Amino acid sequence: MTKQNVVVPEGNPTPLFPLLMPKSGGGGFSVRRKVELVGEGGSISVWVESMKASSPTHASSSDAGQLDEKMSYPSALTMFDEIASSLEGKQIVVFLDYDGTLSPITDDPDRAFMSDSMRDAVRDVARHFATAIVSGRRRDKVYNFVRLAELYYAGSHGMDIKAPAKGPSFMKSNGKAVLFQPARKYLPMIDRVYKALTETTKSIPGAKVENNKFCLSVHFRCVEEKKWSVLADQVKSVLRDFPKLKLTLGRKVLEIRPTIKWDKGKALEFLLEALGFANCNDILPVYIGDDRTDEDAFKVLKNRGQGIGILVSKFPKETNASYSLQEPSEVMDFLQRLVEWKRSSL
Ligand SMILES: O=P(O)(O)OC[C@H]1O[C@H](O[C@H]2O[C@H](CO)[C@@H](O)[C@H](O)[C@H]2O)[C@H](O)[C@@H](O)[C@@H]1O
Numbered sequence: 001m002t003k004q005n006v007v008v009p010e011g012n013p014t015p016l017f018p019l020l021m022p023k024s025g026g027g028g029f030s031v032r033r034k035v036e037l038v039g040e041g042g043s044i045s046v047w048v049e050s051m052k053a054s055s056p057t058h059a060s061s062s063d064a065g066q067l068d069e070k071m072s073y074p075s076a077l078t079m080f081d082e083i084a085s086s087l088e089g090k091q092i093v094v095f096l097d098y099d100g101t102l103s104p105i106t107d108d109p110d111r112a113f114m115s116d117s118m119r120d121a122v123r124d125v126a127r128h129f130a131t132a133i134v135s136g137r138r139r140d141k142v143y144n145f146v147r148l149a150e151l152y153y154a155g156s157h158g159m160d161i162k163a164p165a166k167g168p169s170f171m172k173s174n175g176k177a178v179l180f181q182p183a184r185k186y187l188p189m190i191d192r193v194y195k196a197l198t199e200t201t202k203s204i205p206g207a208k209v210e211n212n213k214f215c216l217s218v219h220f221r222c223v224e225e226k227k228w229s230v231l232a233d234q235v236k237s238v239l240r241d242f243p244k245l246k247l248t249l250g251r252k253v254l255e256i257r258p259t260i261k262w263d264k265g266k267a268l269e270f271l272l273e274a275l276g277f278a279n280c281n282d283i284l285p286v287y288i289g290d291d292r293t294d295e296d297a298f299k300v301l302k303n304r305g306q307g308i309g310i311l312v313s314k315f316p317k318e319t320n321a322s323y324s325l326q327e328p329s330e331v332m333d334f335l336q337r338l339v340e341w342k343r344s345s346l
Contacts, residue, residue, distance in 0.1 A: 047232040054249050076310045076323035084341045090284035097289030098135040098142050101312050121335040126150045128342045138213035156214035158267025159183045183214040186258040200234045215257035265296035
């Protein structure tokens, strides 16, 4: 496995493993970007360092206490009136990540259910605005959690995009339900790697490999920390034979996907185009997400100078989002306020 293939994905200059490290001397955070993850010799310790850093619970309580001062982006709830005034007269499209945004993070990824009240809030949002779920999960799995047929779904980090099968959105997509699957040719490879990773990691208690169809997740949330280096070594050994795959780090998960130039940001742009909004000046996308992969979408909004990115996080993080919400319950409050605002302006 070369450094190039694993660490710096083709067509994506963004370093993969941002390390959120306590500054020496204590106090605040500094965000260190780590480019060289898989070099020759000794690199597993870098993996493990990154895996530890991917867990905000490794931050000290004093760091957490300084949250308000350290976050340079304000709460989307506190600033709701300002946000609402920027939405005035615009066509709003809402993009929602799933895990950690609509559902609280749980130990078992198969039980990350969203609440009925969150589902009601998302349903209400979709009554007023075109709405899409953009997730790292496989599309059918995230659909089974959300269960709202009126939404767009972009699964596998945006590599599997489907329009609602009914209503005006379907007409806009020329009657095609599955709109885009740019990584289809990788399916046999992903299946092979899934089997290899499942077999290789089975001796590690708590490790779980999730097949997200066009990508894979190796979960280490339930793996004892002292076993993380063994797990990292196993993943590295499997990926050595697959230079067309790249690795990124999410929330206590190693994510493996094809080295194609596609991410949640590209999916957002694709969906805007599919909705017929590509060159509209009066369009305003609102994107809410909690993970590193959501940064690609925040960056697209920032570069377009159009749209509102909202990071869901209790901890200070480097982000391209403009606002923050602390947890899914605040996301629900925000979505409800968005609907109230829309109803009051009708
Ligand atoms: O883009 P997302 O929808 O945020 O998907 C990213 C990963 O989400 C899931 O894992 C995360 O949530 C799990 C359930 O709360 C949690 O156990 C895990 O530690 C988190 O990383 C999903 O299971 C992964 O496949 C996605 O890659």
